[in-house]
Amino acid sequence: MQVEFPNLEFLRLSSINIKQIWHISSKQINSVKDLKNLFVEGCCNLEYLFTSSMVKSFKQLMVLKISDCKMMEGVTKEEGSMEGVIKEEERMFEISFPELDTLELEDLPKLTRFSLGNSNATINDSLPAASTENVENTYMPSFFHEKVEFPKLKLLRLSSIDIQQIWDLSIPQIPSSVQNSKISLLVQNLKKLFVEGCAKVKYLLTCSIVMSFNQLIWLKISNCEIMEAVIDSEESKEETTSFPELLTIELANLPKLTRFYHTENTSTVSLFDEKVGFPKLKFLSLSSIDIQQIWQISIPNISLVGEKEMCESFFSKLDTLELEDLPKLARLCHGNYSKFKFSMLRRFTISKCDVLKTLIGDNAVSSENVENTYTPSLFDEKVEFPRLERVTIKFMGSWSKIWDDKHDVNSCCQLNSLTVDSCEKLLNIFPFSMLERVRHKLDTLEIQNCASLEEIFGARQPQAQIITQPTNLVEIVPMFLFPELTHINLSKLPKLKGFVPQIHINEWPSLKQLRVDGCDAVQIFASELPSFLGINEDDKLQIQLISKRIFLYKRSGKICYMLPARHLVIWYGDNPDYWRWYKPDPRFPEVAELFRIVWFDIHGRINTRMLSPKTRYKAYLVFKLADKTYGFRNKPIEAAVLLGGAEVTKREVYLQAESGIVGNCDQYPKERGDNWFEVELGEIEFTKERGGDLVLHLRERYEEKCGVIIQGIEIRPN
Numbered sequence: 001m002q003v004e005f006p007n008l009e010f011l012r013l014s015s016i017n018i019k020q021i022w023h024i025s026s027k028q029i030n031s032v033k034d035l036k037n038l039f040v041e042g043c044c045n046l047e048y049l050f051t052s053s054m055v056k057s058f059k060q061l062m063v064l065k066i067s068d069c070k071m072m073e074g075v076t077k078e079e080g081s082m083e084g085v086i087k088e089e090e091r092m093f094e095i096s097f098p099e100l101d102t103l104e105l106e107d108l109p110k111l112t113r114f115s116l117g118n119s120n121a122t123i124n125d126s127l128p129a130a131s132t133e134n135v136e137n138t139y140m141p142s143f144f145h146e147k148v149e150f151p152k153l154k155l156l157r158l159s160s161i162d163i164q165q166i167w168d169l170s171i172p173q174i175p176s177s178v179q180n181s182k183i184s185l186l187v188q189n190l191k192k193l194f195v196e197g198c199a200k201v202k203y204l205l206t207c208s209i210v211m212s213f214n215q216l217i218w219l220k221i222s223n224c225e226i227m228e229a230v231i232d233s234e235e236s237k238e239e240t241t242s243f244p245e246l247l248t249i250e251l252a253n254l255p256k257l258t259r260f261y262h263t264e265n266t267s268t269v270s271l272f273d274e275k276v277g278f279p280k281l282k283f284l285s286l287s288s289i290d291i292q293q294i295w296q297i298s299i300p301n302i303s304l305v306g307e308k309e310m311c312e313s314f315f316s317k318l319d320t321l322e323l324e325d326l327p328k329l330a331r332l333c334h335g336n337y338s339k340f341k342f343s344m345l346r347r348f349t350i351s352k353c354d355v356l357k358t359l360i361g362d363n364a365v366s367s368e369n370v371e372n373t374y375t376p377s378l379f380d381e382k383v384e385f386p387r388l389e390r391v392t393i394k395f396m397g398s399w400s401k402i403w404d405d406k407h408d409v410n411s412c413c414q415l416n417s418l419t420v421d422s423c424e425k426l427l428n429i430f431p432f433s434m435l436e437r438v439r440h441k442l443d444t445l446e447i448q449n450c451a452s453l454e455e456i457f458g459a460r461q462p463q464a465q466i467i468t469q470p471t472n473l474v475e476i477v478p479m480f481l482f483p484e485l486t487h488i489n490l491s492k493l494p495k496l497k498g499f500v501p502q503i504h505i506n507e508w509p510s511l512k513q514l515r516v517d518g519c520d521a522v523q524i525f526a527s528e529l530p531s532f533l534g535i536n537e538d539d540k541l542q543i544q545l546i547s548k549r550i551f552l553y554k555r556s557g558k559i560c561y562m563l564p565a566r567h568l569v570i571w572y573g574d575n576p577d578y579w580r581w582y583k584p585d586p587r588f589p590e591v592a593e594l595f596r597i598v599w600f601d602i603h604g605r606i607n608t609r610m611l612s613p614k615t616r617y618k619a620y621l622v623f624k625l626a627d628k629t630y631g632f633r634n635k636p637i638e639a640a641v642l643l644g645g646a647e648v649t650k651r652e653v654y655l656q657a658e659s660g661i662v663g664n665c666d667q668y669p670k671e672r673g674d675n676w677f678e679v680e681l682g683e684i685e686f687t688k689e690r691g692g693d694l695v696l697h698l699r700e701r702y703e704e705k706c707g708v709i710i711q712g713i714e715i716r717p718n
Helices: 027-032 121-126 129-138 176-187 207-213 307-313 432-438
Strands: 010-014 037-041 063-067 102-108 155-161 192-196 203-206 218-222 229-232 248-254 270-272 283-289 293-297 320-324 331-335 347-351 390-394 417-421 428-430 444-448 455-457 479-481 487-491 504-507 513-517 549-552 559-564 579-582 591-594 600-607 616-630 637-643 646-653 677-685 693-700 706-717
Touching: 176 207, 203 207, 207 229, 428 432, 432 455, 559 600, 600 706, 637 677, 646 677, 677 693, 693 706
Parallel strands: 010 037, 037 063, 063 102, 102 155, 155 192, 192 218, 203 229, 218 248, 248 283, 270 293, 283 320, 293 331, 320 347, 347 390, 390 417, 417 444, 428 455, 444 487, 479 504, 487 513
Antiparallel strands: 549 559, 559 706, 579 591, 591 706, 600 693, 616 677, 616 706, 637 646, 637 693
16 A cells, blocks of 8 residues: 655654654655655654655655664665675765755664665775775775765754764865865755764864855754864964854863864963964853963064054954853953953853953963962952943852952943852952943842852942931941842852941832841941841841842931832722823832722732841831822721731721822821822831731722822831
8 A cells, every 4th residue: 555645844763763754665755746844753663764766756855853873874775785885876876865954863873874885885986996905094084975965055064963074074086186076065054064983083174175065053052071182283384264154053061172273282281272263253162171370362572462452353253252161261362462452241150260360361372371370369450341231150169359449441341231140259349430331221130059158249438329328327338329239149158248348328219129148237228327227136137039129217227118009909900991101200200190090909919027026116108199189188098908808907098189299197198208108008117026928918999099109118217
């Protein structure tokens, strides 16, 4: 019985016990002539996919993915080789997939060649008779031979396959120009090349074939145990080369890799040097490789080259730099000039680089002097990052300083995210001189597992403008405004005392999340005043997932708490027919203005751990009335305070009195000093035994109302 699929475009075969997919002589091969996507996985008895004569029937194939086929030895197989004899016409057969766009081969432990057959057949035909006897001793078979072509291939992924060499890099007695032209047919349109877990590959390319990869944009190599370099110079031919379109390089878990370009005659220990160029490189990730230095650039006569142009040339497009687990890395780069400028770098990640003490070195690194190289801070005046936005630093246990006091004044002005983790010797994160520079843009600050850290900003007399507080504040202190800061995470910092080692007030008007955990020396971050004594003194301060404003009560130094309108539960609050949300001022969070409603119902919730213990608190609704207001005049609104689910107080309050929005009774609204009004909802005293969630509830459900504008609920000590 013959089965045909005249319109089949997608075929997936998974975990089936087959040795062969198509019968060699069957006419049904022609029935898959329109097949575009072929996926084969977990077919453990399959030895090959196609015979060479079948290939012509798959001219429309665009995606080929094969994985977890333990017995597969080749993707294609020459028919003659199955009988031990290769006919002349079969030997010359071209293996061509004219439309193939994606080729992925993964976890095929017996796969050694793409086209299975007599590995030396085509080579022997090309050699003089006297030379063939030595071929097997000098020639290393490659995965793709010269008769395989994929003229439109854009993505090639080879993972966990048993190969030593991917392309024919040095076939004896065949001119290199002929070999290179054949390789070009394989890779001329290749954009992404991923090589993973190929334990026998020593070099990926030779200098002479790099020019065939002029469309490559992404190169990823990982878990190749004996790989020493990406490019081999081919017997001391030290030609310069370039990847003109390459945007991304990822090199990971290559324990013997020391250089990108291998040459016999070199004294440098840098991964990159002038012999290979990446004019468009944007992303560089290096992980678990055996390097001491990343870049080595030397100009014989620096006076002939503009210093600014030269120091930017190698890094002109780099956007992201990731360095992880590089135990011998002593510095990023070296050059005979005074400063490096990473003009476009926006993201920088560094982790587990124990020897690294500085980014830029004055002298070339050699294996003899790496251990003696030392500079006390990572960022100093020798390096400039004008566009740096995100910095992540982890597991740098030997660092005692990140930024030097003499850092370049043009660096880190755009910094908006900083993560520091497991840097046990750091005493502070920034020098005080950087406070004014970073506070305007900083959005996210995450610091954890730094046992010696005492302050975020180091000690120095403040140079920024001091904002004098009203006379009823305990004392006059400097205020530091971080207008964009939304997330703060401080965890396991046992010596941390505060943002700076002096009395001050921090303002975070945009704060959405604050988490402080395992910081036993911390008292409070919103303000630090002598009158403040022991917030949560018998337990760690723990504030998590909060999008509210925390501040200091001026008379006592106790914690105050504002629940903005967005963090209240408002009946039909998300319906624009009833409520309008807007910002009355850029410094304020959103407020909610009531258009019309009958069921007026608002409640807010806060965990009492956020407040000062052993303190009597009062809660206030902060609001104002719009020009058009009705339904509130002399209308009592029920206000209830609940703690741990139990009602503590219940009372009636008024948002609009008969004579206007004034009143002496605490049931009526009072005008504040900020052009808003407040009305007291109730009071409560917290003790160790009396804790849990504090719920504040207002409701009036009998008459249509309009015109109230809600800023939030403020909780402050009595």
